Amino acid sequence: MKTVYLAGPEVFLPDAIAVGAAKKDICARHGLTGLFPLDNVLDLAGLSPPEAGRAIFRANIALMRAADMVIANLTPFRGPGCDPGTAFEVGFMHALGKPVFAYANTALGHADRVAAFCGGTLERRADGRLIDREGLEVEDFGLIDNLMLDGAALDSGGFVSGPVDPTRRFTDLSLFMRCVEMAADAGQPR
Amino acid sequence: MKTVYLAGPEVFLPDAIAVGAAKKDICARHGLTGLFPLDNVLDLAGLSPPEAGRAIFRANIALMRAADMVIANLTPFRGPGCDPGTAFEVGFMHALGKPVFAYANTALGHADRVAAFCGGTLERRADGRLIDREGLEVEDFGLIDNLMLDGAALDSGGFVSGPVDPTRRFTDLSLFMRCVEMAADAGQPR
Structure with a gap:
């Protein structure tokens, strides 16, 4: 087994x-x-x-x-x-x-949970990158974690x-x- | 090398x-x-x-x-x-x-960081276990993570x-x- x-x-x-x-x-x-x-x-x-x-x-x-x-x-x-x-x-x-x-x-998904954790305050930069309140990039691949x-x-x-x-x-x-x-x-x- | x-x-x-x-x-x-x-x-x-x-x-x-x-x-x-x-x-x-x-x-250490994350509200049960605000045990081994x-x-x-x-x-x-x-x-x- x-x-x-x-x-x-x-x-x-x-x-x-x-x-x-x-x-x-x-x-x-x-x-x-x-x-x-x-x-x-x-x-x-x-x-x-x-x-x-x-x-x-x-x-x-x-x-x-x-x-x-x-x-x-x-x-x-x-x-x-x-x-x-x-x-x-x-x-x-x-x-x-x-x-x-x-x-x-x-x-x-991962990015939406990080957004919720940050009080909804993610920033989308001009180059498309998603950034949290500490300036750290948020993985944005449509994945779960x-x-x-x-x-x-x-x-x-x-x-x-x-x-x-x-x-x-x-x-x-x-x-x-x-x-x-x-x-x-x-x-x-x- | x-x-x-x-x-x-x-x-x-x-x-x-x-x-x-x-x-x-x-x-x-x-x-x-x-x-x-x-x-x-x-x-x-x-x-x-x-x-x-x-x-x-x-x-x-x-x-x-x-x-x-x-x-x-x-x-x-x-x-x-x-x-x-x-x-x-x-x-x-x-x-x-x-x-x-x-x-x-x-x-x-790990337990003190979880306490801070929970607003300082960990509970010490009678059996010695440390519990967070969701009722989940907090590892309390004096380790870093x-x-x-x-x-x-x-x-x-x-x-x-x-x-x-x-x-x-x-x-x-x-x-x-x-x-x-x-x-x-x-x-x-x-």
Whole structure:
């Protein structure tokens, strides 16, 4: 059975274990084994906080190496972009040649989310470039997030996005389910 | 001569080419060849915006594959965390076993930056967990950014952070220079 690393900021939810279990159930119903970061049972007793963080890092790395592919939740997290830890994991899996499936629970594309983050004050320069309030260019390729994330997902698996009830943006699993369907199809023997 | 991929959000600066040239000069003075994403000369004529974004993605991937190591600017970018595109690149290089050197121009650690982003309103639960205004846990390991980023840098290269003049947080190269020194030392034949 193919294994799927379940990347995303739901590890930070109060009911993270339950959300991970729900994702794994959906995977199982599609013939896939989901690997959730909190599956790692670590003995962190006696470790300093930074040592504990690094132990979790190494366990997540081992879980990714054991997985055949990744489904990443790239829903915007504390700002207009996705969780940097999840972005790291997408890059890691892509480098290993493992398919990346991604979803983002958001109605807006990257540039529109940056505009909202800046209070709507993006500037369109004469040369066509889109600039934020700090003078930094805003990627304007009609993509969902930074082009490295869209690029990896589109070149190897897929990337879906769409609006959900804002209060459920970290827990709504409908687009996750779409990714599982894509991943299950990709995992079939040809 | 060892090559270093120069990852970071300075590609979005109005003077990105000049900042890239300054970084490459510092590398050269330490016996390293810096590879900057904007070194890629791409013919994007006739491509749709998403196709152009994906062409840039593929060129960046090729540049990373050509590099021996990465120096990543993880200065907070549009929120409390680093640029997700840079985080992707750190994960990519770490998976390939290439050393990661990172810097962040910020006086605050991860948890304090999330607190500032939330207007100072983090909650400490009875079980010791730190929670943001959306009910999401805040990593509290005394690290600089998400533990995946700190973990990769600390396990393979190094991670330095510190305050700079806020108006120069994307252009101040003093911590970048520290990374170049570390990378040059790591690149020496033993």
